[in-house]
Amino acid sequence: MTHATPALGLVTIGQAPRTDLLGDILPLLGGLRPVEHGALDQDVFDGPTGERARRAVAPAAGEAPLISRLRDGSSVVLGHDALAPRTRDAVARCEDEGAGATLLLCTGSFPPVPATGPLLYAESLVQYGVRAVAGADPVGVVCPHPGQREDVRRRWAGVLPGAVRVEPADPYDRDAPATVAAAARRLAGAGSRWLVLDCVGYTECMRAAAGRAAAVPVLLARTLAVRLAAEAASSRTPAR
Structure with missing residues (x-):
């Protein structure tokens, strides 16, 4: 798919859209098209599967925790290991939608994530x-x-x-x-x-x-x- 308007990919380690974020950053984009995807977009955190989903993404023993926002405004505590494949998939979705560069919206320390274009780390x-x-x-x-x-x-x-x-x-x-x-x-x-x-x-x-x-x-x-x-x-x- 091709796009005439340059885009910035925005990958949250939680769920997109980040309605708490866009109001602060849209004035900074200078006409760029924001493309949002979340590492946890495919996970369900409510209902009977909610606790199982939280356990699946929780930090491993001894791992420094991360925290991010879910679509409903609540938060979830996360581990790097569980996030790695989910983050890779979110980056790929941003690039598929024409992101000229993608920003990983987490100030925690992340190992390299595969990407075909520039991938920038907020940290x-x-x-x-x-x-x-x-x-x-x-x-x-x-x-x-x-x-x-x-x-x-x-x-x-x-x-x-x-x-x-x-x-x-x-x-x-x-x-x-x-x-x-x-x-x-x-x-x-x-x-x-x-x-x-x-x-x-x-x-x-x-x-x-x-x-x-x-x-x-x-x-x-x-x-x-x-x-x-x-x-x-x-x-x-x-x-x-």
């Missing part, structure tokens, strides 16, 4: 973008799940030259703006001069709440990754 885009902006200043990172805390600190400390502190706050919780603001306040109080909301689930509304609470600059993973990925997709010539 790398966000981490190295923050490094370029923050330099050697201390950085506070807000992550979604308490079980990710040490893994997130280790991965960020491997990239940033300054001190890294981490606090958890679930972006899919009903009181997320307040809990994100509380985490931001703790990080700023401990000396962080920049904050990063390190999950695609954090929104512009949550960034604003964190900024008011902490009174330091707050960088948002979803918009930072999409800005850079849109540059890559825009540079690709549409298929004819």
